[in-house]
């Protein structure tokens with residue numbers, strides 16, 4: 001098992017009224033990417049403690065969570081199976097999952113709606129199988145993400161993160177509360193109608209003080225990547241030498257720069273963006289990227 005994790009903090013080149021850093025969780029591992037490792041760490045520890053050596057989980061065909069689970073399971077000597085949402089497809093992500101030894105079971109969108117029933121349909125009597133929800137969502141995942149706050153310097157004023165389910169954001173807010181940090185958390189949902197994220201976070205933290213939700217940066221919805229976003233991504237990467245993924249972190253960084261430009265932050269604010277990794281998401285946007293590059 002990988003136990004020690006730590007990622008560097010890198011200052012961005014920026015000539016404005018604030019200072020910007022990136023918490024490089026994308027550097028934790030290329031395949032067990034960023035927040036997916038933070039989320040899996042205690043989930044896997046629990047599975048091992050219960051002597052369940054077969055991880056069973058769920059995700060879409062380009063899910064960073066599936067690849068992270070496949071790679072982390074292989075390194076820890078665990079078996080892994082994934083139910084993949086939708087019709088049978090092949091892509092680079094699933095190829096890597098298979099290389100790591102993960103077994104893939106494609107499931108209709110209808111069947112996928114009830115994950116427990118899917119799990120039970122094959123693993124009900126299997127004492128080794130351990131159910132891990134889509135994206136790893138669980139109290140253990142929140143605990144793992146809360147640890148990110150320990151790694152931030154004490155004088156950070158604002159922390160930004162992208163949200164899909166909001167589990168990572170819940171962990172960050174929990175860490176902020178537990179450590180009584182004077183730090184504002186800015187969450188950028190990458191899907192349309194992201195207001196529900198506040199409720200998801202509240203379920204874990206019971207308080208949403210210090211939370212700021214910025215719901216206008218979904219660019220049309222989950223995995224929607226219009227040219228404006230891809231242009232931003234290319235400019236950022238060529239200027240800073242840091243890759244972003246089009247589904248999560250490109251929207252996050254776009255939002256952060258836009259809010260700074262709109263005067264959202266006082267002068268000399270110290271702002272950190274959490275880079276949650278997921279860079280193989282670039283492979284899912286090959287055609288769109290080719291059109292703008």
Ligand SMILES: *Cc1c(COP(=O)(O)O)cnc(C)c1O
Pocket residue numbers: 033034035036064065135162163164165166167168169245248249276277278279
């Ligand atoms: C999964 C993922 C997220 C979203 O995390 P949640 O905990 O579901 O909100 C953010 N960034 C990247 C790169 C991801 O892969």
